[in-house]
Amino acid sequence: MTVRNDEAAFGIANEAELLAHAHAIEQDAVERYRMLADQMETHNNMELAKLFAELAGHEEKHAAEILAQAGDIELPVLKSGDFKWSDGDSPEAADLDQAHYKMTPWHALQMALRAEQRAFAFFDHVARTALDARMRAWAEEFREEEAEHVELVERLLEKHPEPPEGWDEDDDAPVWQD
Numbered sequence: 001m002t003v004r005n006d007e008a009a010f011g012i013a014n015e016a017e018l019l020a021h022a023h024a025i026e027q028d029a030v031e032r033y034r035m036l037a038d039q040m041e042t043h044n045n046m047e048l049a050k051l052f053a054e055l056a057g058h059e060e061k062h063a064a065e066i067l068a069q070a071g072d073i074e075l076p077v078l079k080s081g082d083f084k085w086s087d088g089d090s091p092e093a094a095d096l097d098q099a100h101y102k103m104t105p106w107h108a109l110q111m112a113l114r115a116e117q118r119a120f121a122f123f124d125h126v127a128r129t130a131l132d133a134r135m136r137a138w139a140e141e142f143r144e145e146e147a148e149h150v151e152l153v154e155r156l157l158e159k160h161p162e163p164p165e166g167w168d169e170d171d172d173a174p175v176w177q178d
């Protein structure tokens with residue numbers, strides 16, 4: 001595959017920069033899952049609250065592992081303008097604005113799924129286009145992790161199907177018509 005330099009790996013220049021991105025993605029995931037855990041607790045869905053709290057812990061552990069694996073590689077401190085993902089939000093960032101006050105488990109899991117899929121797509125692109133072999137190896141490893149997260153959320157969605165139409169009808173809520 002021929003890749004232009006500036007297109008390769010979203011322009012991420014080296015291993016250290018990639019690891020910094022990966023670490024930021026994990027930290028965003030921690031925040032997202034904590035927020036979803038809170039949301040589910042508010043809804044008295046303790047099963048999902050517990051699960052999202054576990055996922056937050058899992059991602060937090062992974063963030064720490066990335067730092068440990070980086071070893072002597074000094075990770076650059078990325079300011080928001082330095083991130084190489086195009087839309088400003090990290091691939092695993094929570095769609096916080098989409099969190100509905102009556103969000104059901106299905107909605108929470110949809111948010112989680114989209115975030116995990118974006119993270120997968122991010123590392124997939126890096127793995128396929130990185131010009132540097134070590135960067136490629138890291139990206140392949142992170143892609144594998146994200147594939148597992150996608151699968152996990154998909155399995156959970158089988159247990160928590162989409163709510164029937166009208167799930168959010170409420171006397172106090174605005175009524176949307178189209």
Ligand code: ZN
Nearest residue numbers: 116119146149
């Ligand atoms: Zn993930």
